[in-house]
Amino acid sequence: MTFRLPQSLSRFETRTGVNVLEYELMAERADALGRNGLKVERAIAALNQFDSSKDGQAVRERLLDEAADVVWAFLIQREICGLRDSRDAVRRYGIPKEVMARLGIVRKR
DSSP, X not given: OOOOOOGGGGGGSSOOHHHHHHHHHHHHHHXXXXXXXXXXXXXXXXXXXXXXXXXXXXXXHHHHHHHXXXXXXXXXXXXXXXXXXXXXXXXXXXXXXHHHHTTTXXXXX
């Protein structure tokens, strides 16, 4: 019995150099998206663990800025992978509106 590749993978059926490169690039994009997703999870968790009784407002601002930078990079990586709608990612990762409001802002360091 023989099996046929799904139509979504049919362009990789012939193993030319270009197709192999396309496959490797797709794999690298997916891996980068996963790594960025983990960074988003860590940044949001750090923000959620913030305790205003122990830490000052400056610490919270830093956590918000760091989370915004990580989320911005994640959403750009999603667009590179062809995922244009970010609403699902915002819901899935529980990204606060405060973080979303800071996306793309360049801060003086």
